[in-house]
Amino acid sequence: MTFEGQEQALLQLARGLAGRTLGELARELSLPLPASPARAKGFAGRLLERALGVSECPQRATDFPTCELKTLPIDARGRPRESTFVCHVLLPQLVEVEWEQSRARAKLARVLFLPIEANRALPFAERRIGCAFLWVMSPAQETTLRDDYLRLSDRVAAGQLESFDARLGVALQVRPKAAHAGVRVRAYGLDDGPVAVLPRAFYLRASFTAELVRDALDASAGSTTAP
């Protein structure tokens, strides 16, 4: 089967989960439901990876041969509640690696988004899965993301590591990603030698993924009400 065929089959499989609850899915997969959501941050993501057959296999750029899987927590108004983690990044890499060669771009080229109901008041077991959609990065969207990446790398290149924060980036931002704020990892500096830096990661802003959800809704509405 072609990659395209596999991807379409995967999309259909994912869409078949629409309306199911996390509780039902967990029971079918014999996964225990965590008691406290606060202590189970990645639960929905791991559950859906199992449901869709993502196997642990490092060295691959994305979850599936053609795309990356991301759950998307949706609030009562139908908007993403949180930013979306993309990948780990060390600040000096931002300068050394071009956007085109970056792990971030590889992850974001094609993403299978799986919206999940996620009001804080709603128990895990009752949260419903929404309609999956495949996002393929458009040239315009890539321009936005590349611009953010370039601005971020410019800031690092200028030696502005201290003033660096999550306010940079229209769609793509960089935030801490560590067990706690005291973590430091050894990175290789630009001019000076090795430096100890707080590990960080790329995230897609919720405002950006909200657009992707809207586009997907428009597309599905258009296909069912076409004249």
Next chain:
DNA sequence: TATTGATCATAT
């Protein structure tokens, strides 16, 4: 209340 900075779990 939206966003930033901090944190939690699991696996390698």
Next chain:
DNA sequence: ATATGATCAATA
């Protein structure tokens, strides 16, 4: 110790 799965919670 690093990477992936994210969401929590203090702050602006």
